[in-house]
Amino acid sequence: MIRRMASFLLCILFLMGSFAVCQPVPGEAAAPAVTAAPTDAPTPAPTAEPTPSPTLPSSPAPTETLEPTPEPTPEPTPTPLPATDPVITLTGGEQLTVNAAFAFTDPGAVARDYLGTDLTDRIAVEGTVIPYLVGEYALTYTVTDDDGRRAEARRTVTVVPVELPQVIDPPPKTIYLTFDDGPATYTDALLDTLKQYDVKATFFVVGRSPYRDVIRRAYEEGHSIGVHSYTHEFENIYASEEAFFADFLATEEVIHRQTGQYTTIFRFPGGSANTISLYNPGIISRLAKIMEDMGYRYFDWNASAKDAQSPGSDNILEYYSTLVSTVKQDGSPTIVLQHDPNVYSIRALKYFIPWALKNGYTFLPLDMTSPVIHSRIYN
Numbered sequence: 001m002i003r004r005m006a007s008f009l010l011c012i013l014f015l016m017g018s019f020a021v022c023q024p025v026p027g028e029a030a031a032p033a034v035t036a037a038p039t040d041a042p043t044p045a046p047t048a049e050p051t052p053s054p055t056l057p058s059s060p061a062p063t064e065t066l067e068p069t070p071e072p073t074p075e076p077t078p079t080p081l082p083a084t085d086p087v088i089t090l091t092g093g094e095q096l097t098v099n100a101a102f103a104f105t106d107p108g109a110v111a112r113d114y115l116g117t118d119l120t121d122r123i124a125v126e127g128t129v130i131p132y133l134v135g136e137y138a139l140t141y142t143v144t145d146d147d148g149r150r151a152e153a154r155r156t157v158t159v160v161p162v163e164l165p166q167v168i169d170p171p172p173k174t175i176y177l178t179f180d181d182g183p184a185t186y187t188d189a190l191l192d193t194l195k196q197y198d199v200k201a202t203f204f205v206v207g208r209s210p211y212r213d214v215i216r217r218a219y220e221e222g223h224s225i226g227v228h229s230y231t232h233e234f235e236n237i238y239a240s241e242e243a244f245f246a247d248f249l250a251t252e253e254v255i256h257r258q259t260g261q262y263t264t265i266f267r268f269p270g271g272s273a274n275t276i277s278l279y280n281p282g283i284i285s286r287l288a289k290i291m292e293d294m295g296y297r298y299f300d301w302n303a304s305a306k307d308a309q310s311p312g313s314d315n316i317l318e319y320y321s322t323l324v325s326t327v328k329q330d331g332s333p334t335i336v337l338q339h340d341p342n343v344y345s346i347r348a349l350k351y352f353i354p355w356a357l358k359n360g361y362t363f364l365p366l367d368m369t370s371p372v373i374h375s376r377i378y379n
């Protein structure tokens with residue numbers, strides 16, 4: 001008992017000095033925990049007193065210098081990109097100038113959203129370019145991303161006419177023999193006659209002719225090849241600009257297959273003065289301009305063998321006389337219309353060519369620099 005009392009007193013004394021919790025004397029039961037502080041006094045926080053670290057040396061006081069302390073480089077923190085509208089980039093730019101042509105190929109555009117995802121497939125284009133009509137056209141490109149953000153870009157397409165070569169005055173007394181509606185049964189014989197006199201002529205061909213292989217021979221022997229028609233069916237050809245183009249281009253393909261070249265000269269079926277096309281008012285006037293804007297030249301005639309009638313005359317000498325009388329006497333250029341399906345008209349050349357050569361005439365094939373002889377257009 002004396003030991004317990006002594007232990008208790010010691011404990012009290014000790015606690016008053018250090019606030020430590022009494023440890024029971026070994027072998028004794030633990031005494032109830034006692035705090036030395038009076039109950040109404042505030043309990044000081046045990047961490048309030050700074051405990052100097054015995055192991056760390058105290059940092060030296062920062063030395064003040066005049067040098068500014070460099071800002072610490074901030075760590076690059078990945079921040080999400082702000083969502084912005086998609087971007088459309090027009091291939092070929094906002095201003096595009098193209099030559100009048102049968103077709104227009106849009107150089108297109110590329111679109112991406114703000115994350116770089118390709119949206120090109122979603123681009124919608126509004127507006128139309130009529131490629132054969134000279135003028136200005138507006139195209140609008142729009143695209144919408146997954147979140148409904150939209151972008152728009154505009155392009156102006158300017159269709160300009162193709163510059164045609166200058167016409168060169170031919171020598172005086174030049175005759176251009178021209179043959180429509182072939183090749184036909186007698187075109188080979190006609191080529192023989194022309195070869196015999198070393199005369200070059202012009203063939204305005206029909207694409208669907210069963211004799212179209214003869215186009216190759218005519219071309220190889222130095223004659224000019226021009227487009228006349230593929231079908232020569234007026235009711236279809238002049239139904240619309242597009243119908244005319246389709247017929248024209250089909251003939252161009254035949255010529256290209258035969259000669260390896262596309263031609264830029266043509267003659268309207270029926271000539272530009274035809275009235276067969278009146279079922280479509282104004283079509284010839286429109287086509288005459290459009291075709292020239294696209295770089296083609298059409299040729300009518302100012303002389304004729306008058307051999308288009310079917311069956312027509314079977315008198316070779318009659319055609320010969322007509323040819324002689326139709327040639328320009330004043331030395332100005334003559335473009336003669338003949339049709340190679342008419343054998344009598346063709347045979348008359350065996351007389352007409354020697355007559356013309358003897359009288360100082362020169363024969364030339366038509367090309368883009370030849371004198372442009374146009375009839376009056378009625379439609």
Ligand SMILES: [Zn+2]
Binds near residue numbers: 270
């Ligand atoms: Zn014809």
